[in-house]
Amino acid sequence: MQDSTGALIPDGIIRQSATVFKVSLADLESLGWYGVELKYYDTTSQKDSIVVRHFRMVDFSNLGDIEGEVVSARRGGLPSADTSGGRKIIVVATRADGKRFLTFASADGEFHVGGIPAGTYTLTVYIQRGGNMNYFSGKSYPFMFAEPFGVYKDPIKVRARWTSEGVEIRLF
DSSP states (O other): OOOOTTTTTTEEEEEOOSEEEEEEOTTTOOEEEEEEEEEEETTTTTTEEEEEEEEEOGGGGEOOOEEEEEESTTTTOOOOOOSSSOOEEEEEEEEETTTTTEEEETTTEEEEEEEESEEEEEEEEEEEETOSSSOOOOEEEEEEEEOEEOOOOOOEEOTOOOOOEEEEEOOO
């Protein structure tokens, strides 16, 4: 990864798996232009490809955060969620235009949705089933339970450079 002057950003791209790469925001500047070049070589088919993407960072002064906790409406606390790679507690902040921002809650239910544009958001939470990040609403035949879920009662107003704190979402 390099910036608009051609200077390399050494830790700009983090490889999470063979197909997933994460851009580290730590060394990027607000409103800066960046370029990423990914070279892929498949040893089984002897094919290679190069993907080049250019992007501009958002203005960091227009971003805000949401912090809170997922609590269970059931006795015994939160359903078991394996945060090491299996089932996860997923919190989704959705804007009115449908843009979604996802984060994972910790095993004790605390979450932080960070770096989202100012606006009004609806918060939902669910326990992930399998490796799919989408909510599973169950099946009637063969019968399968829906994933536990919850919706925050009011829309949350996110303001630039502020953190909306104390959000408590009930998981049913």
